[in-house]
Every structure is written in C-alpha cells, then in structure tokens.
Amino acid sequence: MESAVSISQLVKTFVLKKREGIRWTSTDVKAVDGITLEIEKGQSVAFIGPNGAGKSTTIKMLTGILHPTSGTATVLGCLPWKERTKLARRIGVVFGQRSQLWYHLPPGDTFELLSKIYEIKKDVFKSRRDMLIERFQLSTFLDTPVRKLSLGQRMRAEVACSLLHGPEVIFLDEPTIGLDVIARQELRDLIREWNQENGVTVFLTSHDAGDIQHVAKRVVVINHGRVVLDDRVSRVRRQYLREKVLSVKYADMPEPFSLSGVKTLKESGHAFKFEVDTLVVPIEKVMTEIMRIGSVVDITIEDPPLEEVIAHIYSTPSAAVTDDEADDDIDNDESVS
Amino acid sequence: MNWLTSYLELARAYLRINFKSLLAYRGAFISQMVAMFVNDFVWIAFWCLFFTRFPVVKGWGVKDVITLWAIAASGFGVAHVVMGNALTLSGIIMRGELDSWLLYPRAVLPHLLLGRTSASSWGDALFGVVVYTIFVRPDLPHFCLFMALIFSVAVLFVGFSVFTGSLAFFIGNADSVSTQLRIAMITFSTYPSPIFQGFVKILLFTLLPAMFVSHLPVSALRNMSIVEALYSFGGSLAVLFVGVSTFYIGLRRYESGNLMEMRG
Amino acid sequence: MSKYFYIAITSIRSKLAYLGEIGSKTIFLFVVLYIFLCLWKVTYAETNQTSLGGLSLKQMLWYLVVTESIIMSLPPIATLVDQDVRTGSLAMQLVRPLSYPLNMLANTTGERVLSFSINFAVGSIIALIFVGPLDFQIQSIAMFLLLLPLSFALDFSIYFLIGLAAFWLEDTTGLTLIYSRMTMILGGMLIPLELFPDGWQQVLRILPFSAIVYAPARTFVTGDVPLFLSLLAQQFAAILVFSFAIRVVYAIALKRVFSHGG
Secondary structure: OOEEEEEEEEEEEEEEEEEEOOEEEEEEEEEEEEEEEEEEOOOEEEEEOOOOOOHHHHHHHHOOOOOOOEEEEEEOOEOOOOOHHHHHOOEEEEEOOOOOOOOOOOHHHHHHHHHHHOOOOHHHHHHHHHHHHHHOOOHHHOOOOHHHOOHHHHHHHHHHHHHOOOOOEEEEEOOOOOOOHHHHHHHHHHHHHHHHHHOOEEEEEEOOHHHHHHHOOEEEEEEOOEEEEEEEHHHHHHHHOOEEEEEEEEOOOOOOOOOOOEEEEEEEOOEEEEEEEOOOOOHHHHHHHHHHOOOEEEEEEEOOOHHHHHHHHHHOOOOOOOHHHHHHHHHHHHHOO | OHHHHHHHHHHHHHHHHHHHHHHOOHHHHHHHHHHHHHHHHHHHHHHHHHHHHOOOEOOEOHHHHHHHHHHHHHHHHHHHHHOHHHOOHHHHHHOOOHHHHHOOOOOHHHHHHHOOOOHHHHHHHHHHHHHHHHHHOOOHHHHHHHHHHHHHHHHHHHHHHHHHHHHHHOOOOHHHHHHHHHHHHHHHHOOOHHHOOHHHHHHOOOOOOOHHHHOHHHHHHHHOOHHHHHHHHHHHHHHHHHHHHHHHHHHHHHHOOOOHHHHO | OHHHHHHHHHHHHHHHHHHHHHHHHHHHHHHHHHHHHHHHHHHHHHHOOOOEOOEOHHHHHHHHHHHHHHHHOOOOHHHHHHHHHHHOHHHHHOOOOOHHHHHHHHHHHHHHHHHHHHHHHHHHHHHHHHHOOOOOOHHHHHHHHHHHHHHHHHHHHHHHHHHHHHHOOOOOHHHHHHHHHHHHHHOOOOOOHHHOOHHHHHHHHHOHHHHHOHHHHHHHHOOOHHHHHHHHHHHHHHHHHHHHHHHHHHHHHHHHHHHOOO
16 A cells, blocks of 8 residues: 655754843753655554644644754655645645634635635635535525634635645544534544545544544554554544543432442532443443433533543553453444434 | 746735735725725825925925835735735744745745735735826826836835735744834835935845835836836846745744744 | 842843833944934035924934824823723713823823833933933923823823724724824924915914924924923913813713713
C-alpha cells in the first residue's frame, strides 16, 4: 500500500524565553522528541494526547507551517515545508480555532472563493459542490449567513469546505469540540463515510474518546513529544476504553442494585455513580436495570476522560488481549453507539 | 504570465467577496465612507483658505496641492481597498493567524493581503478621484496619467504598510510602532514637497518615502511627463521590494518557530 | 533588596503603557509642528514678511502648540452622554436637572486639563527646540489662563448637546465628527483667523468655534488687551447661549422620557 504520511525521527525544539523577575531565561523545549510513524493511504488515524503533548506541533510540520529541527516527514511524497503550495492542493485542513467560512456571508460565497483559491475548474467545482451539499445536508442553510448558523451546521460546512478541492489527506484538529451529542455523531459519521467511500486518508486529533472510537481505525497516543501507543482502535477500546461512567439521580431511594460488570463508585443520598465495563455487560442492560429499580430524575453517561485513559495506558501492561478477540471487535465496531 | 492572471483572478474574487461582506452592513459601510470624506475634505478646505491668502508658495498653487491630496488619498484608498490586511499585518503576525494563510496553495503575502478590505479606505479612494475631477477639471490625458499615478502610489503604500507590519516579526509592540510610522508617512505625503529641504528631503526620498507621493507624481502631472511618472513608479517598486523582502525574511524566522510566545 | 527592585521595575513597567501613549503623542506633535514650521518658514520668506496676521514665525509656531494641545486633549464627551442616554442612566438623574451635566463637566474637564498639560508640555519642548522661547508677558499668560477653562466649558456644552441628541438620533457619531472638523477649520486650528479671507473673519468671530481654539491660543502668543476682552465677551455669550440650549433640550427630553415611561 502506498504511504500517505511518512514520519521518521521527527524532532522539533523551541527556544522558550521566559521572564523570571527581571531576568530573561532561555530554555530549550522539545515539543516533538523523535516521532516515527507510517500512515498508509486510506487509513483513518486518531492522533491523541494531552495538551502540550506535541500534537499541534506535529501537524504544523506535516502541513508545512513549521520547519522541523531534525528528522524527516513526507506527506504524499512531498516534503511539507519545502513544497508547501504543491502539497496544499492535495490536503485539506480543519483546525478548531480557524474558520474558513466568511462570517457575515452564506457558506455558498466561501465555496465560490475557495474554487478561485484552489483554481478548480468550473464544471468540476459545480459537481463537487453539489455533491458535498447533498452528502453534508447543507441545502437548508446554504443561503443563510454563517453567523446565524448553529455550531453543528457550521462545522459541517467547514468540513465540506476542506473537501471541496478533492484532497487525498485531511487533517482535522478537534472538529467536534463544543458540539452537542447529535451534531457530534452526524459529523463523525460524515468523516468516517468520506474515509471509507472516497478513500481519503483521515488524520484526526482529539481530546474526545468518542471521536476516536467512531471515526478512526487506528489510534496513536503521544505524550511529551513521543509516541506512547500505536495500535488498532479495537484493541485499545478493549483494553482502555471499555468503561463508561454513569451518574444517576433518583426521586427516592431505589431498590438495591447489583449487576456483574457494574461497580458502584460513589453514592450519596439518592445519587449514584456507577462504572460499567461494557465488555462484560452491554449498556442497554444496565440502563434497563437502573430504570427498573427506581424513578430516575437525572442520568448522565460519560466516557472516562482521556487523561485517565492515557494514565491507564502507562500503568497497564499492553497485549493483554489476543489477536482473535481483537479481530472480532473490528466487525462489531460499527454497531456500537 | 500564467501566474499573473491567476493572481489577478484571485484578487478579483477577493474584491468581490470583500465588497459583498461590507454590503452586509450597508449602514456602517456608508457612514465610514462618509466619515473619511468629511475628514479628507477638511484638509481641502484648509488648503483653499491658505492659498486664498497666499496664492503661490514655492511654485505651488491651490490646484497643485489639491492634486497632491487627490493622488495621496486615492492611492492610499486603492491600496487598502484591495489589500486591506496590509493595515493589520502586525496584528495578524502577532496573533499567529499567519498559519491559516500558510495552509493554502498560494504565495502567503499576496494572498493574505487580499483577505480583507478596509471599509474607510473606500471613502479615501473615491474622494481623490471626485476632488480631482471637480476642483482641477483635468482633460483626458491628464486624467489618464492621474489614474496611472494612483496605481503607482497604491503600490508604494502597500509596500510601506507591509514593511511596517513585518516589523512584528522582529520587535514586540510592533502594532503601535507600525501605526506611528504610517501616520508619519501619510502626514508628510500630504504637504507641498518644496517646503522640505536638506536632510529631511533626503529622508523623505529614502526611509520615509513620502516624496514619491508628494513630489514626483504632482510634478509628472504638471509637466505631463512620462519620465517623471516612471521615476515615481520606480520608487514605488523599490519600496514594495523592501517591504516584501522584510516580510519574507521575517517569515523564515517565523517558520522555524522562533516566535513561540506569539503563537498562543 | 532585590524584591524591592523587582517591585520598582514592575511599577515602571505598568507605567510604560501610559508612557507609550505619551510617546505616540510626542511623535505626532513633532511631525505636525515640524511640517508647519517648514510651511510657515517658506511662506514668510516668499512673502518677505516678518509678521503675518500680526504674528511672527515664532509666535505662529507657539500658536500651533496651543491649538493642537487643545484639540488633542478632547475627551469623548458626546460618546459618554450618548451612552448614558441609551442605557437609561441619564433618565434616572433627570429629576435633579443640575447634577448630571455638572458631574460630567467636572469629570471630563479634569481629564481634559491633564491631557492638555501633557500635550502642551511636549509641544513646548518641541517649539523650544525649533524656534526658541516666546517673549512671555505675565499678562498674556494670565489672560490665557482665564480663557482656557471657559474654552473647555464652551466646547463641553456643545458636545453635551450633541450627546443629548441620542434621545432622537440612531447615531450621534456623525454629528460629533462634523462638529469636531468644523472646530478644526473654522476655529483656526491651523491658521489664525486674521489670515482668513476678509469676509469670513466677521462671521467666524461670532461663531463659537473660534472662541474655543483661536481665543486662548491667540491670547497666549500676543497678550492683546482689547482683543482679550472681546474674546472673553464672545466666550461668555456663547456659554450663555449653549447653557440655555441645554436647559431647553433637557426639558424636552424630560417630557419624552416621562411620556415613554422612563
């Protein structure tokens, strides 16, 4: 298989000047400390890590914004910082803080502009735009100024913008941040579809465990500028992402609760916090039981925070799972919500 | 030549979308334009009064100074109508917004400059042409030369704005320094050139190239001299070159990540 | 010991932002005064005069120092009043008609005096460098010090009126812009009234603009008693007229506020 992204011993050192009292001190900060990675065309990779782990720096080097201190990286056969404009035609980017959409105008106007920036032929542009409008369901708000759109609508339009010029690789930085549950799922589905049906390589960074599970097939965890884990999502899920945390509040004291695979983390008055091992018992069964034993006033279901997952990665010996079990899970992946 | 047409197409697309964006808030746009008109007109009024009392100063009459104002205002206006981000370049650099522009398959500087239009500059651009037509009443050859000189002065102002904005790559607090330099430049550009002599005159041909706005273009129009117009354009190109070079030198530093504190 | 040094440095650093503002004023004044020095030098030379409009070159530059200092010291009076009208905080004080304008006057005048002093100090240093000291007379300074606060009060009353227009207008910035520009031109900021075309001078002496800018500046550079007295009269008259206008507008505004339920 051809390589989409090929990174070898990539290092980026910054010189950070800090002011302490009245003196200036200069320290070398190794934001990226020797990353080696190979991503094939058509793969869907989640690149996760805590803040300051080196994710953004790596992406900036892959997209040609930053020059590395040492090491190499090629994206689609190009050296990003040397062939920036050539590569820019073939990659798409969605960065959380950066919006391509013109705020006071409808998304359609931004599409027009992008066709001129990327010099897309008129007929190609028209057909691709119409296809994106249909697949991303943008027609209802295509003529509405962006400032009047909901965040979910805006993000769909943003991702559509990044695909307009038909890139072979897309880099997404925290695309689902701030979205509500439904919008988040819609966006994840769209990205995953685009990867599977159009063969676009997806490189996603996120803080959200759900993003990882529903968009990517492979997850790379980095911390302190180094790759800490590089494995299939299914295997990582099985090992580290199997738990869900349920917070329930009842109207009055419920019947006693016991179900294998469910651990009571906390209880105070009528409020309970459960930890559910989804590989032992499906969430559906737990929910049914919870609703049966009492009258529920409030319920929240959360993934464990990523920082906990990463801490867990550090402390748990890996490969506690056989290959066969992992393969079974790949088939089950799509069906889990 | 292909790249030239490509970038002209890009400029047209940006001008269209920028204008459309301004129209979304028509009221504010019009009032900003009118405000600029009023501002500029105050100076025309001043000069009319001055030249009523002192009809000729160092060979300059009221028509000359109005011509000067027209070229300066429209030159500045056109520069920042088309390339509005030249005015906010230092802010763009300091806020790390350069990164967004680096993601496009276009040369960074021209692309980012096109990205915005300055609403008030539309007022300046129109003002110069209106005032020149009404007060000076030129014939067709003069008017054509006038338009060409506006283009030349616009190039100069873009170059100078890019230069001052690029200082953000090298010094902190570049925003206020850059603003001061621009104000000084515009101020010196709008006074009759012969009043400046000696050392200052040299300064105004070099570090603060106001003479390429106040001296050469006005002289070219008085004498209908293509040669002087070419000299003027040459000066503008030199300023543009300095500005663009400064930017790209600074960009190299930026891409090596030495401006960490600025990137948030 | 280093702790106190650090505190001192931090305190200086916080003043730096303030100094930066003074720095930019200095540069601006330097550029303007220098340019006008060049312009007037050339004009005096070409007309072969030592006195234009009753002023020597030296006096002309010092005249400019005062006018620029006055214009540049303007606080955002109209904006403040406009905001108070729109937020309704003015309406709450309408029952005691005197306190609001006087409060606003006190606040903004303090700001204005400080700003003027800084501008004037900077401008003076620059003028000293360019043309040397003026032949000061105690009486001209005294007259100047009398006219200046009246000039501020008059300017205030007009901007205050403009701010009150917020009761009826969507946006008062247009009015503010026009008035400020008229003050610059018709108030003699750049050229003293004497050099205006003859027909204009009569009219301009009646209009309030010259009472604000020209009056203090002219008195400062040439302490002319008859002129001073006529300017004083002009200022008083203008202040009376505009104070009366404020009272009238206030009454109308009050009616409007109460009819709309406050």
